[in-house]
Amino acid sequence: MQRRAALCATVALAAGLRSSPVRAGAQAEEPLADAVRTALSAAVAQGAPPRPSFTTVDDRLAYIRWLTSMSDRLKKRKTEDLRRVEFLETVWYESKRAGLDAGLVLGVIEVESGFRKFAVSVAGARGYMQVMPFWMRLIGDGDPARLFHLQTNLRFGCVILRHYLDRERGDLFLALGRYNGSRGRPEYPNAVFGARRKWEFKDAAPR
Secondary structure, three states: OHHHHHHHHHHHHHHHHHOOOOOOOOOOOOOOOHHHHHHHHHHHOOOOOOOOOOOOHHHHHHHHHHHHHHHHHHOOOOOOHHHHHHHHHHHHHHHHHOOOOHHHHHHHHHHHHOOOOOOEOOOOOEOOOOEOOHHHHHHOOOOHHHHHOHHHHHHHHHHHHHHHHHHOOOOHHHHHHHHHOOOOOOHHHHHHHHHHHHOOOOOOOOO
């Protein structure tokens, strides 16, 4: 079983390396205070699969409208209906869990990996949100192959972006630069801001 898992990870890595270049930069590994490390480790701890729950019928209907709209926009990139819906459900769940806008997270994914699950950057960042393997050692279980798992990748990516946003006192421009390893430079944040506009959702509830 272990040999088969290792083979699958190797195949996935090779597939990602053969794909078109991704936009991930060389995100720096920075020392973390014990309290921060503990908090981040707790934040990425795996829970149940993403199943949205709502307090009102209106909230549930708004979510369904969001899911329908995003699914239509993503159809050309992810043609299989069930996988597309699973992906969007996970994006919504993990972004809300981290206190992030789902449109922002979709913009990051578009710029970082072009929605490719097995994307690998020249710096070694992996998956949809191009998470650097050192994060698995710092706050995960130490197995970087798990970064090709949908929920794991989005969980780590959203928690890390939230961490950088908190460090930058809510300054999204600087937080995105830190996420990409290019803090203070405009190219990456501007690319994400541009991509985010494609995924904005302005809910118009039917009357």
